[in-house]
Amino acid sequence: MASIKEVAKRAGVGAGTVSRALNGSGYVADETKERILAAARELDYRSSEQPKNFIRNLTGIIGIVVPDIENPFFAKLLKNIEIELYKNGYKALICNTIEISNREQDFIDMLKQHVMDGIITGAQSLTNDAYMNLNKPVVAIDRDLGPTIPLIHSDHAKGGRLAAELLLKASCKNVLQFGGSFRVQTPSNDRHLEFIRVMEEGGATVKTVEMEWNMMDYDYYRRLIAQYMDIYPNVDGVFTSDIGAMYCLNLAMRKGIRVPEELHIIGYDGVDMIRMFTPELTTIAQDVPMLARRCVRTMMDLLDGKEVVMEQVVDVSLQSGDTA
Amino acid sequence: MASIKEVAKRAGVGAGTVSRALNGSGYVADETKERILAAARELDYRSSEQPKNFIRNLTGIIGIVVPDIENPFFAKLLKNIEIELYKNGYKALICNTIEISNREQDFIDMLKQHVMDGIITGAQSLTNDAYMNLNKPVVAIDRDLGPTIPLIHSDHAKGGRLAAELLLKASCKNVLQFGGSFRVQTPSNDRHLEFIRVMEEGGATVKTVEMEWNMMDYDYYRRLIAQYMDIYPNVDGVFTSDIGAMYCLNLAMRKGIRVPEELHIIGYDGVDMIRMFTPELTTIAQDVPMLARRCVRTMMDLLDGKEVVMEQVVDVSLQSGDTA
DNA sequence: TTGTATGCGTTATCAG
DNA sequence: CTGATAACGCATACAA
Numbered sequence: 001m002a003s004i005k006e007v008a009k010r011a012g013v014g015a016g017t018v019s020r021a022l023n024g025s026g027y028v029a030d031e032t033k034e035r036i037l038a039a040a041r042e043l044d045y046r047s048s049e050q051p052k053n054f055i056r057n058l059t060g061i062i063g064i065v066v067p068d069i070e071n072p073f074f075a076k077l078l079k080n081i082e083i084e085l086y087k088n089g090y091k092a093l094i095c096n097t098i099e100i101s102n103r104e105q106d107f108i109d110m111l112k113q114h115v116m117d118g119i120i121t122g123a124q125s126l127t128n129d130a131y132m133n134l135n136k137p138v139v140a141i142d143r144d145l146g147p148t149i150p151l152i153h154s155d156h157a158k159g160g161r162l163a164a165e166l167l168l169k170a171s172c173k174n175v176l177q178f179g180g181s182f183r184v185q186t187p188s189n190d191r192h193l194e195f196i197r198v199m200e201e202g203g204a205t206v207k208t209v210e211m212e213w214n215m216m217d218y219d220y221y222r223r224l225i226a227q228y229m230d231i232y233p234n235v236d237g238v239f240t241s242d243i244g245a246m247y248c249l250n251l252a253m254r255k256g257i258r259v260p261e262e263l264h265i266i267g268y269d270g271v272d273m274i275r276m277f278t279p280e281l282t283t284i285a286q287d288v289p290m291l292a293r294r295c296v297r298t299m300m301d302l303l304d305g306k307e308v309v310m311e312q313v314v315d316v317s318l319q320s321g322d323t324a
Numbered sequence: 325m326a327s328i329k330e331v332a333k334r335a336g337v338g339a340g341t342v343s344r345a346l347n348g349s350g351y352v353a354d355e356t357k358e359r360i361l362a363a364a365r366e367l368d369y370r371s372s373e374q375p376k377n378f379i380r381n382l383t384g385i386i387g388i389v390v391p392d393i394e395n396p397f398f399a400k401l402l403k404n405i406e407i408e409l410y411k412n413g414y415k416a417l418i419c420n421t422i423e424i425s426n427r428e429q430d431f432i433d434m435l436k437q438h439v440m441d442g443i444i445t446g447a448q449s450l451t452n453d454a455y456m457n458l459n460k461p462v463v464a465i466d467r468d469l470g471p472t473i474p475l476i477h478s479d480h481a482k483g484g485r486l487a488a489e490l491l492l493k494a495s496c497k498n499v500l501q502f503g504g505s506f507r508v509q510t511p512s513n514d515r516h517l518e519f520i521r522v523m524e525e526g527g528a529t530v531k532t533v534e535m536e537w538n539m540m541d542y543d544y545y546r547r548l549i550a551q552y553m554d555i556y557p558n559v560d561g562v563f564t565s566d567i568g569a570m571y572c573l574n575l576a577m578r579k580g581i582r583v584p585e586e587l588h589i590i591g592y593d594g595v596d597m598i599r600m601f602t603p604e605l606t607t608i609a610q611d612v613p614m615l616a617r618r619c620v621r622t623m624m625d626l627l628d629g630k631e632v633v634m635e636q637v638v639d640v641s642l643q644s645g646d647t648a
Numbered sequence: 649t650t651g652t653a654t655g656c657g658t659t660a661t662c663a664g
Numbered sequence: 665c666t667g668a669t670a671a672c673g674c675a676t677a678c679a680a
Contacts, residue, residue, distance in 0.1 A: 032649080076394055
């Protein structure tokens, strides 16, 4: 509420002197300084960020676009990015794209209107045009937005390979995998391709179910897993994202199918939710804190006008459990 | 990048005319308007939000404080608040308080420095002093911050009663409930008190386990539930938040305890995650979209200087499943 | 050592 | 119908 002028008036000095006293920039007599500090304290004065940001033409805010905050992977990513931004003195503005069409475009417009300084996007849109020619700091996670926008993603190919090797070692011959929509151009599709390659090389048969675009609610997973476990009752291995894998495990328990003896299950992502249950799910874990750190580091470099690496790959690891 | 002056120069007019043409405020000759529109299009001009906000002394941003985005209840709340704010033309700045001490104070300071226009807080701090004397729009969820700050919460007492009635109807005699830290002053403690009252009135015995403050990760729930199900092996009913209830269900399946025949389980919250499994969890659902709507409505009213209701209670409902 | 003028981009006001 | 100018709050450069 109180402005610098009111503080100046109360201390009986000019506004510039107050600024210097409070910021420690330039000369201020000790006696004057004390009067100013007292006045500022009495009025509970805090300098407004607005004119400062306005002059620098910056906001200290980074927008984060995710399809759905409720999805545990994106919740974890969002949380880690927020914490990482905070460490760098930045704030996080969020944007859910799911359920509201055109939401991402609105967000991009806000970037143009100086509501924020940059965007980190983890959403999967079908069109990428909106980011073209936009000459602003943008970092993409798991989403190829062309050669001008830095891309950060997990080593999904390795993830697919690790899963396949594990299932082959367990002598699986007939496995089922669920994957996101292949219409979307995302590096995460590599995990399915690599999984198929390694499994078939090992003499196994792979059935791949393509999921619908941007469907990630629990109900959808449940229906889909139940449906395909019914269609393919004699698979001996399943590879799917953690949520699907958890439901698969639940289904097996109910049907009296022994895991891993009769059915091997491997998840993907490594979200905390899987810790909720025993037996513990075997999964390929993405290093979300590292993904977040890389995203934010890259964003900071873009803001500083530094050169950035256009494609950064983050390692994945096998998180051993009791289901494979 | 382009400013209004550059557009004006290109169109051969003054800055004010450009403003009027683009905003449709005031008179501009059709011919002039067309020239201006063309210039704006060529330069991809978007007016900056910064000076507008600066003059109005507003930002269009609301801060949302939650303990942990990864917790499914808060993820759902956050998502719904964000969507609701968007409908009202506002943006959501997020703040995780867990894991970083003093984080909430930083956020409050940002409010004072005009980084945002108000705060919606769902975090449970042990001290509320920071919000006192802060003469700014603040709305609290499930958290009593004193008589000057509007409080929105579910009808937790009803929730506790519904759960108790259901367990009594199922002839439970010896039940276990898990509750948040009672040191925190939150209306959500009412559900435990009411649960005890009704159960004991019905002749049952209730054991109440108090959880640690701000502990809400899956691992903690898992350890705690396992521990107390071990200590009290012959309870015939459990009432706890959804996450705990899900693990309880999982534990029962593994131990061969039949649900609900031998053990009745009722969750609390109604997060989507519970839809993942069958048998479906019986739970007391909070109406998160309504909580979000009320929070945002109240925030809008505060910003408009309207009178607001200081305590708003949102109905809860029994979401029938197969575990009670 | 201090006060004052300047500029940041936009819109509203007012004189032309 | 249009152009010039003030105003918003702060930091900074410069004059006193």
